[in-house]
Amino acid sequence: MTDKVWFITGAGRGLGYLLARDALAAGDRVVATSRTVDGLAEGLGVAEDRLLVRPLDVTDAMAAAAARDAAVAAFGRIDILVNNAGRAQLGWFETIPDRDVRRQFEINLFGAMNVARAVLPVMRRQRSGLVIAISSVNGLVSNPGGSVYAASKFALEGWMEGLAAEIAPLGIRSLIVEPGMMRTNFLDPSTVRQGEIEIADYAEAVAGFRSFIAAANGTQQNDPEVLSALIVAEASTPDPAQRLLFGADAHDWAGAKSRQLAAEIAASRARA
Template sequence: MTPTLPRNGPKTWLVTGATRGIGAAIAQAALEAGDRVVATGRRRQALVEAFGADSDVLLSLALDVTDPGQIAAAVEAAVARFGRIDVLVNNAGYGHLGLFEEMRPEDARVQFDTNVFGLFDMTRAVLPIMRAQRSGHVFNISSIGGLVGGESGSIYCASKFAVEGFTESVAAEVRPFGIRMTIVEPGFFRTDFLDASSVRYGDTPIADYAEASAAIRAFYTARNQNQAGDPAKLGKALVTLANADNPPVRWSAGTDAIAVVEGRAASLRVELDAWRDLSASTDGDFPFREEPTFGTAWS
């Protein structure tokens, strides 16, 4: 269905993974701001319990982002109900944590199917709508684990690194059509992300890693429901960003996230300077034309 032409008034949001946690908080913040929301999740009944019955500002849909058929149906239903999609929030995902050798190859594939390929497919389905409108905003929920890797985060962080590279690249491609894309990098937020109902761990133990593996699980168990971040405040912040004239491509959420970004920036500078001469030595002795810095040629 063809979207309606741009108009003033409430925005229409499509939020994936809206049954709980950050996704639910974002959907609620958009509703409280007077916008319209298409709330999606694997279990529609959970959405009804969270937000109530469908109305002139709310549409709840069952959606598994690893199912292309459900993605197409959800996008079609959203446009049929509200005429357009102004904001897409790619939030659906989960964390598979643990030491790399203690995880199975299929663990990585399933992690990427949801966190990466599901996000790709949702974005691919919605971008034509936004291009036709010549407006739109895509929020891709990443993590501080999308900027900095660490013990226990190999496949989870890899999935979020992929989301960040994807978003930076596509943001440059769609900007001429009035579409903005923002990477959201939350720190630790008080959701059920670390609950047994959500987080997954490697389940092929190796004796050499026994002590480290136990320490990692103890760390996350202690953090569960003891995080500093407030999902409701994050949801309101995204409403602010959705209404900004020049929103950022990358935005960090929480003081812990700010500290991680600052530390990453500093460590990159230190490492670059320490090995600058060796890096520069790899240029050839033959004439060459200075090229623009990668990522700026199409900006």
């Protein structure tokens, strides 16, 4: 087998769309899923025997299973799962209603679990596969205004680390991707969510954070085109990395966090 079959969530735009495009350009076949698929097939512009477009809300486990069945019916196998669909719920914790906190986890964590639960039986039968989780450096580092978003990514990474050890003996590999700030629609008002509960104690900090987000939208330092190419290349290697940090900011923040943890562990050992 020379070509691979990709199953990508959140492929309607942003990094998911770029991954679908680049995988097709590499000669692979793609199942491109998104909540909204209008114009997606036309945009990717390849023959139907290499591309299957399916609407998918990742929070619907039955829909995930149906998309899996359609993928197998069309292409016979699934080699690479990319759990890319996600949501950015930002804001100070107390300003975010409980329903929005839960929605963040329903998409970023439980949605990824739904799709993995649907696809993993196919990979187990094949005794091969690669599960890619698009996380964030905020899966390692949390900051003011990002506590809820980071919590969902911390949880995603904790699940993926344990899952990786469970599926590795069956020939199924895993990769956690941790980008820094990328020039996608991630911070666009059509995508990002902000807390809506007004609390005077946080008002000044929240206003500054919102100004930062508005200014950063579209000016982020990292190029998603480069990351997409890296992921497609990594998926083609016989022994891909299990973790891929992307961007100088991601490396700086993760490095600082690792040094902080090392210092705290050493201090704790001395006290204990």
